[in-house]
Amino acid sequence: MQCSYFILLAVVCTAHPILSMTLKEINDACMKEHNFDGDLGKMNYNDPAFPKEAKCTLACTFEKEGVLKPDGSIDKQKDKEALEEIVKDEELKAKLLVAIEECGVTAKADKCETAYEFVKCKKAKTGQH
Numbered sequence: 784m785q786c787s788y789f790i791l792l793a794v795v796c797t798a799h800p801i802l803s804m805t806l807k808e809i810n811d812a813c814m815k816e817h818n819f820d821g822d823l824g825k826m827n828y829n830d831p832a833f834p835k836e837a838k839c840t841l842a843c844t845f846e847k848e849g850v851l852k853p854d855g856s857i858d859k860q861k862d863k864e865a866l867e868e869i870v871k872d873e874e875l876k877a878k879l880l881v882a883i884e885e886c887g888v889t890a891k892a893d894k895c896e897t898a899y900e901f902v903k904c905k906k907a908k909t910g911q912h
Contacts, residue, residue: 806848806869813843828903835895842898855890857901859883875909882908 819836845851870876886904891897
């Protein structure tokens with residue numbers, strides 16, 4: 784369980800050196816806000832029926848962490864900075880850093896879709912379908 788939580792954080796979340804809330808608190812708040820109680824780390828991101836609530840939980844987390852910019856685009860640098868602090872497995876970290884660069888998700892009208900497509904791409908690039 785601890786391993787999947789770290790993978791979840793690496794793929795879904797980002798962090799600044801100083802936060803008023805912990806990553807878990809942010810994730811929990813976003814899950815509550817969007818009425819989602821699943822495990823984002825274990826979901827199939829290729830499933831066409833991927834729940835809207837899960838997509839919006841991702842977007843909420845990214846917004847609170849500054850990865851999802853006000854214009855709806857992804858701040859890749861903030862995502863990379865978080866990865867450096869969160870992920871301890873050097874092999875996974877290297878794969879994720881490459882994936883962040885390769886995942887050129889453009890801002891969509893729906894921020895939930897933007898966040899979902901970015902995470903889906905990172906998971907695919909790192910072999911975590």
